[in-house]
Amino acid sequence: MSTPTVVLVHGAFADASSFAKVIPELLADGIPVAAPAVPNRSLSGDAAYIASVVRQIDGPVVLVGHSYGGAVITVAGAEDNVRALVYLAGYALEEGESLGELQGRFPDSDLAAALVTRSFPVEGAEPGTDVSVDVAKFPAIFAHDVDPELAKVLAVSQRPLAAAAFAEPAAAAAWKTKPAWGVVSTADHTINPEVERFGYQRAGMQQVELDSSHLVMLSHPKAVADVIREAVRSAGS
Template sequence: MTAPTVVLVHGAFADASSFAPVVADLLDDGITVLVPPVPNRSLSGDAAYLSSVLASIDGPVVLAGHSYGGAVITVAGVADNVKALVYLAGYALEEGESLGELQGRFPDSDLAAALRYTPYPVDGSTEPGTDVSVDVAKFPAIFAHDVDPDLARVLAVSQRPLAAAAFGEPASAAAWRTKPAWGVVASSDHTINPDVERFGYQRAGIRTTEIDSSHLVMLSHPREVADLIRTAIAAVTD
């Protein structure tokens, strides 16, 4: 099989730059990488956008998603050219399940008390949408306690919010049912309760690695994340 393209999908409160050290590691190894920007407007819309990106790729794909990006790859990962999934401190939803439903099975993380809500205009509607972000002052401790403090403060003021509607939208598919999958539990995660990650992975039969990390595992442990992606590549490459 042709060597796959690695597509990295960021989550809420982050953007494509959060994968920078992982991208550099993979590129140095001669691996083709793509990191598309996710709109973070709705689960169905974000998955549809990612599906269009996947359709533009000629050849197989290893699809990796961080945090909310895990929910997005769960839906979009049913694309024929996706050969493997990698979840990074992510949501492995069941078909018909929402982020809120999965999280609701477990105690809240520290994130719940640090969320901020801001209206934004919605095209064609007189009613505004609601953007969800993390209190800037609390962001480093909740999201990135093991990331360089100078970087964490930059990330805190450059968040890509998630529309509140995405939390209640059910997943229309569960790609892990038909695709091999690997996952990282960030065991010191204060953004997602690590038990949410563990439960989703165990239910889906995802091969799981635990890393003592903040939510931003790809920034604090980029080599381990890149190595896991290489493991997925090797497993689906002849």
């Protein structure tokens, strides 16, 4: 069997550059990698886009989702050639469950008080609402163990998430039929770590806990790459 391609799915308030330290680790091992840009417009639309990327890859795929990207791979992971899932400080939703419902079971993180909303145009419809993180609060909430100068860049280059995505139910739960791994960021101020643990335990995932901010793949790239390598080995066997 060919070496699985790792598809890295970024979350809200970030882009594919958040995997900049993990990608070289994987490429050095000869693992094919794709890191598409997620539209961050709706859970169903984002999952459909990632699923389209996956379908056009020849051979098996390991889907890796960070944060909101975890919700995206939960749905997109239903594609036939997806062999394994890896969640990084992510949402492992149940079928029919929304981000808001899962988060609502646990106390709010520091993120809740730091969100900023702005309107954006929607052709032929009422304006939508974008959600982002207050730039001044971003480093402490999202990236407290990342280089401070880099955290400032990430704060001003963040990609917002449409508010509608928070209430949209997941159309599938791929972890029910695919092996999955989950990384808990124990010092996460963006998602309550208990949200991560609950989702992973419910799914019966293999778990790793790292003393990390939300941006675990930037602060602990080698440890994250090791988890992805394990999923790749499993998917390729």
